[in-house]
Amino acid sequence: MNRVLIALSVGASMLLAACGGSSGATNPSTGAPAVVVPTPPAAALQGAGATFPQPFYDAARFAYNKKFSQVTINYQGVGSGGGINQLTKKIVDFGASDVPLKASEAAAMGGSDNVVQIASTLGTVSLAYNLDGVADGQLKLTPATIAGIFLGKITKWNDSALAADNSGVSLPNQDIRVVHRSDGSGTSYIFTDYLSNVSADWKAKTGGPGKSISWPVGDGAQGNAGVATRVTQTPGAIGYVELAYVLQTRMKQAALKNAAGNFVIPSAAGATAAAQAFAGTTPSNFSIVNASGKDSAPISGYSWIILYKDQADKTKGTALVDYLYWLTTADGQQYAVNLHYAALPGSMASFDVAALKNVTSGGSALLSVS
């Protein structure tokens, strides 16, 4: 306790010394344009939640700590549900979830007016497959065939519905082995959100999107890595995997037909394009699957950070909003891009900043940027 107090007072004096100056250093490694962010007070922040954005959060918090050594940020990837739970009990200062709060969850935090939710990053989902003789990107899938495969209606690779979209590709007479996530995950949510969006049949059968659902067909594997490995190992397998895992493991991924009718290979740029196609995205209207626009990657989604609007501890609250503000700027977002997440579109970054400006402590706003 004493050490914390000392650390705080030391930090405070450092803050006084640095007072009046906003740090705006150019990032030496990328040469990105200088981003002016407020200098935070000394604080130790605790966060917990989703595992999907964890690599990004980890890279970002280390970078921020390097930039502002007075702020340390911990992040536990305990899952979205766990993050929301710990935020509700105020064990952590911010929670992270792949899906914004449901009404009942917000109610447990004192109502949606009591919380601020910002989009931190953007990801897209690929369909990876293991088929001899079919090269990376050669397999073309449409909303109808994806839904057919995951509903268990298309069971052979040489099914006529698949063959129709893949002229020139020799699809084998082989069983399709569907692999899905066994653990509850935001990736599953985005994927089932997409399926519910494009297939009324899917929605009727499974009841709509979910982090864990009752799958009509297929086996479960744990984590993106588990699905990726299982697909790589099993001839005839197909599974949905976060883009970053596909790129890192050099799996074969399918070209997906988007709402504009184009076949696109999922990419970070495609996710940003999809996000831009939805102008008014908010925490209550967050779905960006099956986006219009010719380059849009169809199975994309945001990841969210949740915090209380009224921060009990002013110093901590200030450090938190300063950090989150930095996270939404180009300086913070570069760590997402390096890890194959997509950069937030400008409209969403502005939404985030506006939301962060609402965070107060004792009635006064904490974020001091113009």
Next chain:
Amino acid sequence: MSKGTAERVAPPPLVAASRQRRLIAGDRVFEVIAYGAAALILLIALVFVIALFIPALPAVTKFGLGFFISRTWDPVRTEFGALPAIYGTLVTSAIALVIAFPIGLGSALFLAEDSRLRFLRGPLSFAIELLAGIPSVVVGLWAFFILTPLMRDTVDPFLHHTLGFLPLFQGSASGYGFLTAGVVLAIMVLPIMTALSRDVIRAVPRALREASLALGATNAETIWSVILPYARVGITGAVLLSLGRALGETIAVTMVIGNRPQITSSLFASGYTLPSVIANEFTEAVGNVYLGALFYLGVVLVLITIAVNVLARLLVWRFTSEATAA
């Protein structure tokens, strides 16, 4: 005091009176500590069960005992039932015991009894201890990368070819499922089974063995009609402890069982177990009923474990009373 007198001298007390008082005080302290420790264990067990049951209440009130027979596991519609997971847990554990029992007992006899291949004992003991020391996640990784392709390409097709007339070995094999999970569990319970059986067999009095051999029985006859009957209570205990280990094993099973809540007769098919469901879905379970259902699964698992323990006690009790009656 002179020698030679007939008077008897009272023997000096074993400990001085002051020390005796101290000892009595020490006994008291020890007694309190011992009772306290015993009470603490009971308390922990009680708190544990209550702590498991309270969060399960929303699911218990919603699904009641129907939870045990429902086959649905649908988080989106919040409809939950434990039957596929109970089935998977029991089937994989049964497979594990069927495989591990003969191997474990055989190795135990080899280790405990005289044999011409005595020089192999050291390496075998070492191998078993090594097996016991491998963390389950490592066993799981090995199974995931090495065992599943082996099962898919070699073992399952062989079983399908030779025993395919049984419903157990029908259907197409992906390498993931009940059988693979059972094999993994067998590997994991083998050290317990072997080590405990070995100790039990070693504890058979030498006189019994020698009597049997002196009556002209062969080694095999001695083992079959003297040692195994004498040791069967202990061997039953070893089996049940192995079963307890198999029922609760989580991570290695999760990696190879396929994680699909279904009940099929084919051992090649994918399934699910109670601990796997909990491990998989706990992190992202939102809502009281969903979370409650996972805790309810935990309660079911505890109940099954208790049932196994009670069964073990009853068996041991029956055997011992038979033994004393005989």
